Amino acid sequence: MQNQSGPAKHTCGWTGICRKHTSRPVEWLAEKTILLVSLSAVVVILLIFIFVGREAAPIFLGQMNSALVQDVIQPADIDKYSPEQLRRYLGLTRKQFAAMDRDTLVALLEVRLEAQTEIPESIRSDKDARLNTTHWRYMLLPYQWTGYDKPVYIWQPIGYIPKYNIVPLVVGSLKITLVGLLFAVPLAVGAAIYVSQLAPPAVREIAKPAIELLSGIPSVVIGFFALLVMASVLQAIFQYETRLNAFVAGIALGFAVIPIVFSIAEDALSTVPQSYVQAALALGASKWQTAWQIVLPAALPGVFAAVVLGFGRAIGETMIVMMVCSASVMSWSIFDSARAITTTIAAEMAEAVAGGHHYRVLFMLGTLLFVVTFVSNMIGDAVMHRLKRRLEGKQ
Amino acid sequence: MNHPDNPTRSIRRFKSARFDFASVFFTGLTGFATLLILAILGVILLNILINGWPGVSWRFISTIPKKDFFDPESTGVLPMIVGTTIRVIVMTIFVVPIGVITAIYLAEYAPGMSLVTRVIRGAVNNLAGVPSIVFGLFGLGFFINFIGRNLDALMQNPGPVWGKPALLWAALTLAVMTLPVVIVATEEALRAVPTGVREGSLALGATKLQTIVRVVLPQALPGILTGAILAVSRAGGEVAPILFTGVAYYMADLPKRLTDQFMDLGYHVFVLSTQSPNIEQTRPVLYATVLVLLLLTFALNFTAVFIRARMRRKMRMAG
Numbered sequence: 001m002q003n004q005s006g007p008a009k010h011t012c013g014w015t016g017i018c019r020k021h022t023s024r025p026v027e028w029l030a031e032k033t034i035l036l037v038s039l040s041a042v043v044v045i046l047l048i049f050i051f052v053g054r055e056a057a058p059i060f061l062g063q064m065n066s067a068l069v070q071d072v073i074q075p076a077d078i079d080k081y082s083p084e085q086l087r088r089y090l091g092l093t094r095k096q097f098a099a100m101d102r103d104t105l106v107a108l109l110e111v112r113l114e115a116q117t118e119i120p121e122s123i124r125s126d127k128d129a130r131l132n133t134t135h136w137r138y139m140l141l142p143y144q145w146t147g148y149d150k151p152v153y154i155w156q157p158i159g160y161i162p163k164y165n166i167v168p169l170v171v172g173s174l175k176i177t178l179v180g181l182l183f184a185v186p187l188a189v190g191a192a193i194y195v196s197q198l199a200p201p202a203v204r205e206i207a208k209p210a211i212e213l214l215s216g217i218p219s220v221v222i223g224f225f226a227l228l229v230m231a232s233v234l235q236a237i238f239q240y241e242t243r244l245n246a247f248v249a250g251i252a253l254g255f256a257v258i259p260i261v262f263s264i265a266e267d268a269l270s271t272v273p274q275s276y277v278q279a280a281l282a283l284g285a286s287k288w289q290t291a292w293q294i295v296l297p298a299a300l301p302g303v304f305a306a307v308v309l310g311f312g313r314a315i316g317e318t319m320i321v322m323m324v325c326s327a328s329v330m331s332w333s334i335f336d337s338a339r340a341i342t343t344t345i346a347a348e349m350a351e352a353v354a355g356g357h358h359y360r361v362l363f364m365l366g367t368l369l370f371v372v373t374f375v376s377n378m379i380g381d382a383v384m385h386r387l388k389r390r391l392e393g394k395q
Numbered sequence: 396m397n398h399p400d401n402p403t404r405s406i407r408r409f410k411s412a413r414f415d416f417a418s419v420f421f422t423g424l425t426g427f428a429t430l431l432i433l434a435i436l437g438v439i440l441l442n443i444l445i446n447g448w449p450g451v452s453w454r455f456i457s458t459i460p461k462k463d464f465f466d467p468e469s470t471g472v473l474p475m476i477v478g479t480t481i482r483v484i485v486m487t488i489f490v491v492p493i494g495v496i497t498a499i500y501l502a503e504y505a506p507g508m509s510l511v512t513r514v515i516r517g518a519v520n521n522l523a524g525v526p527s528i529v530f531g532l533f534g535l536g537f538f539i540n541f542i543g544r545n546l547d548a549l550m551q552n553p554g555p556v557w558g559k560p561a562l563l564w565a566a567l568t569l570a571v572m573t574l575p576v577v578i579v580a581t582e583e584a585l586r587a588v589p590t591g592v593r594e595g596s597l598a599l600g601a602t603k604l605q606t607i608v609r610v611v612l613p614q615a616l617p618g619i620l621t622g623a624i625l626a627v628s629r630a631g632g633e634v635a636p637i638l639f640t641g642v643a644y645y646m647a648d649l650p651k652r653l654t655d656q657f658m659d660l661g662y663h664v665f666v667l668s669t670q671s672p673n674i675e676q677t678r679p680v681l682y683a684t685v686l687v688l689l690l691l692t693f694a695l696n697f698t699a700v701f702i703r704a705r706m707r708r709k710m711r712m713a714g
Binding site: 026027030031034037038039041042044045048052054186187188193194198199209210211213216219220223224227228229255258286287289292309312313317319322323345346354373376377378380381 | 415417418419421422426429431432433436442443493497499501504511517518520522524526529530532535537540541571574575578602603604628631632633661664665668674678685688689692697701703704
């Protein structure tokens with residue numbers, strides 16, 4: 001390879017073509033093309049961040065106003081306002097605004113005015129009608145809406161006054177994820193210990209691919225199974241009231257998380273050098289003692305990474321949770337229904353008007369989800385990476 | 396009492412504990428966990444197979460259903476099979492070349508610990524963990540609202556042709572989602588090719604590119620195939636990314652152009668199980684549809700897992 005040109009490497013420059021040996025333009029071109037194509041994964045991550053974030057930006061920047069009753073600009077007063085004010089008021093992009101003549105603008109103002117006058121008086125007089133509910137204060141803190149006797153957290157995007165409090169959704173997601181992890185992690189880690197350390201080779205050859213096969217079941221199928229079969233069985237066992245609740249969703253979610261946690265934990269446990277195991281066995285430890293006292297502590301960061309990555313998978317799962325439970329209730333009880341962030345996005349995007357505040361809030365939830373999973377992935381990968389380096393002795 | 400750091404203590408504990416209860420108990424417990432997971436897998440598969448098999452017939456597979464597809468007598472799944480198949484094929488055309496080239500870079504060219512390599516690796520790992528619904532939002536925000544609308548403006552189409560949910564956008568969204576699957580599987584396959592083979596080729600005067608194209612890639616082909624199969628089976632059952640990017644609740648015809656919307660097996664399972672007016676009556680149709688979906692995705696997965704297991708064994712022998 002380029003070994004012979006080792007010392008001369010520095011004189012090559014970024015092109016990699018050296019004057020000293022025969023240059024190969026095709027080789028050079030191929031290498032650079034391959035590098036460019038392989039950057040696509042990085043580009044995609046950036047694009048996701050930019051384009052999901054872009055749709056949500058007006059919410060983050062506080063430019064959205066979802067108030068039902070707004071100050072109107074009378075079409076007759078069109079000349080009293082600057083073009084920028086008009087553009088903001090009509091919610092147009094600069095390009096759209098530039099393409100419009102005066103008559104179109106007047107027509108748009110009339111439409112606006114008419115929409116405002118059509119609001120029934122009973123709702124117009126509501127004290128909440130002038131609130132911008134996309135303000136973070138109404139999205140995060142409890143508020144006493146008209147008709148409620150105390151401040152509440154409520155997600156109710158449809159109606160005259162949309163309520164976008166995201167706390168019930170976050171609680172719902174966490175609740176379901178927690179149940180899923182509590183169910184999946186002990187099982188998956190137990191199975192990983194067994195398969196990687198204790199099982200006879202014949203069992204390992206069957207069990208490992210079989211558990212990996214579980215990850216091949218589409219999440220709609222798990223959701224379907226939970227909805228039709230598991231919900232009734234679990235209700236018969238645990239005797240709770242609501243048939244479809246966060247508990248059922250969590251267990252079903254566990255089915256999807258098990259293969260992930262299993263394969264990462266198994267991977268980490270298998271990375272522990274054989275010499276550790278042999279030394280322990282030579283000292284007279286039983287197989288279980290070796291696994292529990294030698295291998296598991298050495299691979300513990302890997303198991304932690306498995307749990308973190310499992311969390312990322314669980315909180316982002318959509319179809320299972322959407323099929324099993326979707327009623328938005330603010331409650332920490334796992335036997336109540338719950339609505340996850342993912343479910344909300346999937347179920348409501350179809351009815352949200354593109355560019356409207358509901359649409360933007362849903363994209364904001366998507367951005368939130370992306371950031372949370374991004375961070376958990378980073379942590380998981382970093383931990384796993386360090387562990388592997390340490391165990392392979394490349395400190 | 397012995398000091399906890401005293402080595403004789405731990406040695407004695409190992410000796411006396413050779414046949415202790417804890418070892419047997421915990422070996423049994425972890426074995427039970429493994430068994431339980433396998434049992435869950437078995438129960439799901441058997442339940443679907445037993446309940447779904449009677450409903451699957453040639454008529455069921457080859458019929459385009461009427462608007463009311465909940466009726467067990469007249470319904471079918473042809474448009475869903477066609478829709479799922481086409482979107483997966485289009486996805487493969489995009490994802491496999493890009494994924495394989497990225498893997499070639501990572502396995503053959505990438506300097507061990509350089510910044511570029513680390514960034515690419517980090518991006519690939521991160522991409523694998525992005526929730527599928529976020530890919531759906533990305534498809535809507537990027538492919539439809541940005542690329543599609545700008546294409547429409549550029550071609551001066553009277554109505555939205557590209558700037559609306561379409562087969563192409565759904566396939567591209569899935570391609571983005573399955574990129575890490577292809578990359579990881581291909582890289583593993585490339586690394587399984589012994590270094591000696593590469594060195595032999597280089598020693599005979601072949602260039603690096605020639606070595607990769609003519610020696611390494613042919614040897615890694617089964618592994619690359621595994622990656623493609625895994626991507627197809629993953630994408631085949633995914634519903635969340637296509638919810639806003641192309642799937643239709645009902646279409647009277649099969650999709651004809653890449654800009655058409657389509658019906659999809661996974662989404663159909665969702666519709667049948669949540670929107671049915673009479674779940675008892677729909678149950679046979681539902682089970683049959685799930686079975687068709689599982690057969691399609693699972694047959695692929697099964698092959699991939701076994702090619703992979705064989706490859707790993709080979710690698711362990713070689714290494």
